[in-house]
Amino acid sequence: MNYTEISREKFEKLKTQKDVLILSVESSCDETSIAIVKNGREVLANIVSSQIEIHKLFGGVVPEIASRNHIKNITAVLDEALQASGKSLSDVDAVAVTFGAGLMGALLVGVNFAKTLAYALKVPLIAVSHVHGHIGANYISHLDLTPPFLCLMVSGGHTAIVDVQDYCKFDLIGSTVDDSVGECFDKVARVLGLSYPGGPNIDKLAKHGENAVKFNYKTPLRDTYNFSFSGLKTAVVNFVHNKEQKNEEFSKEDVACSFQELVTDELCDKTMKACHELKQTKLVVAGGVGANSRLREKLQEKCAENGVSLFMPALKYCTDNAAMIGAIAYYYILAGIGLADLTLTAKPTVSI
Numbered sequence: 001m002n003y004t005e006i007s008r009e010k011f012e013k014l015k016t017q018k019d020v021l022i023l024s025v026e027s028s029c030d031e032t033s034i035a036i037v038k039n040g041r042e043v044l045a046n047i048v049s050s051q052i053e054i055h056k057l058f059g060g061v062v063p064e065i066a067s068r069n070h071i072k073n074i075t076a077v078l079d080e081a082l083q084a085s086g087k088s089l090s091d092v093d094a095v096a097v098t099f100g101a102g103l104m105g106a107l108l109v110g111v112n113f114a115k116t117l118a119y120a121l122k123v124p125l126i127a128v129s130h131v132h133g134h135i136g137a138n139y140i141s142h143l144d145l146t147p148p149f150l151c152l153m154v155s156g157g158h159t160a161i162v163d164v165q166d167y168c169k170f171d172l173i174g175s176t177v178d179d180s181v182g183e184c185f186d187k188v189a190r191v192l193g194l195s196y197p198g199g200p201n202i203d204k205l206a207k208h209g210e211n212a213v214k215f216n217y218k219t220p221l222r223d224t225y226n227f228s229f230s231g232l233k234t235a236v237v238n239f240v241h242n243k244e245q246k247n248e249e250f251s252k253e254d255v256a257c258s259f260q261e262l263v264t265d266e267l268c269d270k271t272m273k274a275c276h277e278l279k280q281t282k283l284v285v286a287g288g289v290g291a292n293s294r295l296r297e298k299l300q301e302k303c304a305e306n307g308v309s310l311f312m313p314a315l316k317y318c319t320d321n322a323a324m325i326g327a328i329a330y331y332y333i334l335a336g337i338g339l340a341d342l343t344l345t346a347k348p349t350v351s352i
């Protein structure tokens with residue numbers, strides 16, 4: 001039997017196997033990460049090698065540099081993950097990898113690494129969507145969480161409200177019509193002279209400011225579940241440039257705080273409206289902006305007021321990591337989806 005036949009046969013068997021150990025690989029942006037996850041819920045190891053310090057010098061991720069550093073780091077990350085998990089390669093039942101969305105060159109490093117591993121180990125290769133992975137982060141943070149639920153997806157690449165009817169059944173309720181919320185945080189951070197990555201730095205700065213700045217901005221798309229952040233981004237950029245051109249003093253802390261209040265209000269209002277109208281009593285947060293302290297605080301308040309149970313990933317699983325990929329890959333296997341072969345390639349965009 002050739003590799004494709006062997007992996008198809010093993011993939012079928014995994015659906016009913018008692019324990020499934022997945023080695024997962026994530027390299028969609030500037031984090032090289034490998035995890036070992038058991039049965040989609042138990043993280044035996046999750047090693048994340050961040051390139052933040054390198055990309056900080058350029059004010060953002062430089063794709064070519066990101067791919068080169070993935071190549072440089074990935075085997076050491078694998079060794080570390082195996083050591084931390086106490087497992088060896090022969091224990092691995094399947095290899096899962098993020099195939100998209102993300103930076104093409106960065107993704108290709110992970111995809112080719114995973115293909116090589118799966119082929120050498122003669123185990124199934126599972127192609128995982130990064131967006132689904134962010135939802136999977138909640139299964140390792142909340143062992144009792146099961147679908148159905150509503151998900152607020154807030155990452156650097158996506159901003160959406162998703163109706164998660166089952167582990168692998170996703171229905172898009174609304175999404176951004178322009179920038180993602182993460183891009184908006186990063187752009188505002190840059191105009192305020194904060195270093196990359198901007199989101200966490202806005203979060204920190206906002207704690208020292210007041211909601212005192214009125215931007216020339218009106219919340220758009222009020223009656224839909226869609227978002228638009230480009231207008232707010234432009235309003236903040238114009239405010240700052242205007243002050244700088246006129247040599248007028250302004251408080252960066254207040255700008256950060258006022259911006260963050262508007263963004264988090266918009267996210268909370270639409271999400272709570274969706275929970276109410278779709279009669280959802282479980283809300284799950286996914287993606288890097290889910291680490292934002294003010295968003296977490298407001299959602300906690302609103303959900304408590306409205307009788308909605310709130311699930312947010314542990315902070316270490318909000319931003320990119322391989323454990324979340326291994327978690328959702330387990331449910332791909334149970335649903336019989338995602339099996340890939342050696343022709344697998346990367347995709348810069350994926351739909352939810």
Ligand code: KG4
Pocket residue numbers: 029130134154155156157158181182183185186197198199200203287288289290291292293318319320
């Ligand atoms: O989900 P993620 O790690 O990567 C993508 O899949 O895109 O999200 C990264 C985004 C960046 O825009 C980053 O600035 C933002 O998440 N982020 C935050 C915070 N931590 C990360 N934004 C606001 N507040 C934070 N604490």
Ligand code: ZN
Pocket residue numbers: 130134155156287288319320
């Ligand atoms: Zn991500």
